[in-house]
Amino acid sequence: MTSQSLRDARKYEEEMERRHGAMPRPAFHLSARIGWMNDPNGFSFYKGEYHLFYQYHPFSSYWGPMHWGHAVSPDLIHWRNLPAALAPDMDYDRDGCFSGSALVLPDGEHLLMYTGVSKETLPDGSTREVQSQCLALGDGTDYEKYAGNPVLDYRDLPENGSKFDFRDPKMWKKKDQTYRCVAGNCDDAHDGQVLLFSSPDGFCWKYEKVLAANRGRFGRMWECPDFFELDGKQVLLVSPQDMMPQGFEYHNGNGTLCLIGSYDEETDTFTEEHNQAVDYGIDFYAPQTVSAPDGRRIMIGWMQNWDTCNLHTPQQPWFGQMSLPRELSVKDGRLFQRPVRELEALRGEEVRYENITFTDVIRLEGVRGRKIDMELSVRPGDMENVYRKFAVRFAQDDTYQTSVSYRPCESVLKVDRKHSGSRRAIIHQRRCLVRSDKGRIKIRIILDTFSAEVFVNDGEHVLSATLYTNPEVSGISFYADGAVAMDVVKYELTI
Numbered sequence: 001m002t003s004q005s006l007r008d009a010r011k012y013e014e015e016m017e018r019r020h021g022a023m024p025r026p027a028f029h030l031s032a033r034i035g036w037m038n039d040p041n042g043f044s045f046y047k048g049e050y051h052l053f054y055q056y057h058p059f060s061s062y063w064g065p066m067h068w069g070h071a072v073s074p075d076l077i078h079w080r081n082l083p084a085a086l087a088p089d090m091d092y093d094r095d096g097c098f099s100g101s102a103l104v105l106p107d108g109e110h111l112l113m114y115t116g117v118s119k120e121t122l123p124d125g126s127t128r129e130v131q132s133q134c135l136a137l138g139d140g141t142d143y144e145k146y147a148g149n150p151v152l153d154y155r156d157l158p159e160n161g162s163k164f165d166f167r168d169p170k171m172w173k174k175k176d177q178t179y180r181c182v183a184g185n186c187d188d189a190h191d192g193q194v195l196l197f198s199s200p201d202g203f204c205w206k207y208e209k210v211l212a213a214n215r216g217r218f219g220r221m222w223e224c225p226d227f228f229e230l231d232g233k234q235v236l237l238v239s240p241q242d243m244m245p246q247g248f249e250y251h252n253g254n255g256t257l258c259l260i261g262s263y264d265e266e267t268d269t270f271t272e273e274h275n276q277a278v279d280y281g282i283d284f285y286a287p288q289t290v291s292a293p294d295g296r297r298i299m300i301g302w303m304q305n306w307d308t309c310n311l312h313t314p315q316q317p318w319f320g321q322m323s324l325p326r327e328l329s330v331k332d333g334r335l336f337q338r339p340v341r342e343l344e345a346l347r348g349e350e351v352r353y354e355n356i357t358f359t360d361v362i363r364l365e366g367v368r369g370r371k372i373d374m375e376l377s378v379r380p381g382d383m384e385n386v387y388r389k390f391a392v393r394f395a396q397d398d399t400y401q402t403s404v405s406y407r408p409c410e411s412v413l414k415v416d417r418k419h420s421g422s423r424r425a426i427i428h429q430r431r432c433l434v435r436s437d438k439g440r441i442k443i444r445i446i447l448d449t450f451s452a453e454v455f456v457n458d459g460e461h462v463l464s465a466t467l468y469t470n471p472e473v474s475g476i477s478f479y480a481d482g483a484v485a486m487d488v489v490k491y492e493l494t495i
């Protein structure tokens with residue numbers, strides 16, 4: 001049975017869509033149907049389609065009582081909106097249905113697990129949000145909250161676990177047909193930890209152990225964990241809050257962390273071996289993965305950043321978009337990402353240049369656009385005398401430009417969106433250290449109307465950033481300080 005709150009949200013979505021007509025939006029990145037979007041939730045393959053839910057406040061383009069928005073896609077590129085799936089309408093979730101995950105039960109039902117939030121008044125009169133884990137069951141469109149909710153609450157926490165920060169359950173099914181889930185939590189010193197729970201059937205859940213603990217290394221509370229095996233290694237993704245910067249690897253604020261290691265299934269012991277950031281750009285958070293029917297591990301993230309997401313005007317009918325879904329792999333202890341191969345079906349007109357050499361600014365006939373897939377292969381024009389700087393500038397005209405630049409002598413790659421339409425004094429640049437190979441570098445840039453995603457050296461590093469430049473501004477130029485030789489292939493992407 002659909003609650004009044006959910007009916008209101010669904011009616012509002014339809015009304016607003018009619019009122020605003022075709023809104024300027026990204027073409028192949030999922031954006032909020034109306035109002036506000038944050039984390040991806042319930043990323044799953046069900047009844048022949050990918051389902052993606054998201055943290056959603058339909059009634060304004062700012063964060064508010066969380067609902068779950070819902071969209072489906074046959075190929076992770078063409079998305080179709082479905083009616084909102086969850087509204088905060090029960091006692092245990094009256095202040096929000098926070099992030100969570102989905103899986104398919106043996107009887108064919110779609111099971112959602114999410115965090116129910118309800119405010120509790122403390123002895124000093126202040127209120128805190130208490131968080132517990134809840135279930136909803138459905139058919140791919142309509143979901144019914146489980147009568148036994150919440151299925152995990154403060155009584156299931158370890159002694160030092162905070163009931164105020166206990167959220168974002170990510171479930172999976174084990175080979176032995178039982179279920180596991182990880183949830184973000186922090187201890188009484190507000191330090192992040194990931195808790196592991198088990199269930200024989202998806203309904204009855206039990207605390208197992210602290211699977212991983214921050215021990216003061218990466219930010220504070222750890223949000224949105226995900227845990228999976230990939231290429232013979234075990235990967236734990238988390239999104240830490242309140243990070244301090246560490247070199248060029250981690251930046252201040254909300255970040256993304258990938259821990260790669262090994263996992264002993266018998267004892268549920270995760271042994272960390274490597275750590276790295278997931279995305280080195282400005283806008284990427286709370287990624288979640290799905291295991292595709294063909295075995296690929298595909299990740300999608302919220303392409304925004306908590307510190308800068310409240311700067312738009314209330315008139316903007318929607319706010320928030322997802323990243324491109326990305327295929328993950330692990331090589332030599334590193335996480336690699338590439339845009340899902342389904343994107344290639346959008347490739348239309350191709351423009352190709354080989355071995356262009358230049359020492360200053362050039363433009364290339366046919367190389368422009370704001371919905372493009374462009375691969376650059378850059379090397380020194382003179383091997384004896386490696387160039388000092390290479391840059392590609394896009395979304396460019398006489399006033400605007402966004403750039404990706406590379407300085408081989410420092411191995412530093414930088415994305416800079418200072419001149420991309422923002423009037424705010426916020427972070428507009430971010431750098432990362434890339435593998436240096438005598439001035440050789442491969443850069444693939446995907447532009448979609450209001451974003452740029454930069455995949456470096458076949459996805460060894462990825463940098464994502466949103467742009468505000470008018471979509472009509474579509475020039476591209478290349479810059480070299482020293483002699484650069486370059487191959488370019490650029491495809492127009494048409495949906």
Ligand code: FRU
Nearest residue numbers: 039055098099167223224286
């Ligand atoms: C991460 C997060 C989650 C929470 C959700 C609330 O961006 O803070 O931890 O479930 O957003 O919208």
